[in-house]
Amino acid sequence: MYIQLEEYFKTRTEIDDKTLSHISSYFKIKKTKRNEFLLEEGEICKHFFFVNKGCIRLFNINNNGEEGTRYFHFEDSFGTALPSLINQTASYEFMQTIEPSELLVIERDDYFHLVETVPQFAFIYREILESAYLKSQERIYCFQSLEAIEKVRWVLTNQSKWLTRISNKMVASYLGLTPQTLSRLKSKL
Secondary structure, X not given: OOHHHHHHHHOOOOOOHHHHHHHHOOOEXXXXXXXXXXXXXXXXXXXXXXXXXXXXXXXXXXXXXXEEEEEEXXXXXXXXXXXXXXXXXEOOOEEEEOOOEEEEEEEHHHXXXXXXXXXXXXXXXXXXXXXXXXXXXXXXXXXXXXXXXXXXHHHHHHOOOHHHHOOHHHHHHHHOOOHHHHHHHHHHO
């Protein structure tokens, strides 16, 4: 169960087996069903998740009842509602597994204890923060200026597995399109 987590660290930083074992000891296994909620809007996020198998979706629902997906976390990645986790404030988004998933879960306090005491873990945390920032910037600056067809091309080029593993409705909510528009544009490419 912890092999993928350990490989994740080994491919990103120099780390010995004793340190890996120490890190792994803080994680618990959680198996979820399709569409199971890990966090609901208004709750305070208390966990960080590593995806062994499956997918976590982060999304919100606007006043019109429309979903807006912020991100998908697939295998071999960490995922959480960072603003709520860091600030310990009510989340403005939901976290949901969209496939039956196998997750490794770490409590917030344990996570930040490892950040403070294990340099390799602190390095990974910095990578996670940098990646989240870059993805949000890409989304803000890139997607604001792209036409709908260019957004679909971007997904085909950069995130092609989304189109095979995720429903059109969810991909469309990430791109800011309707599912019908996404289907129409996909057929043109």
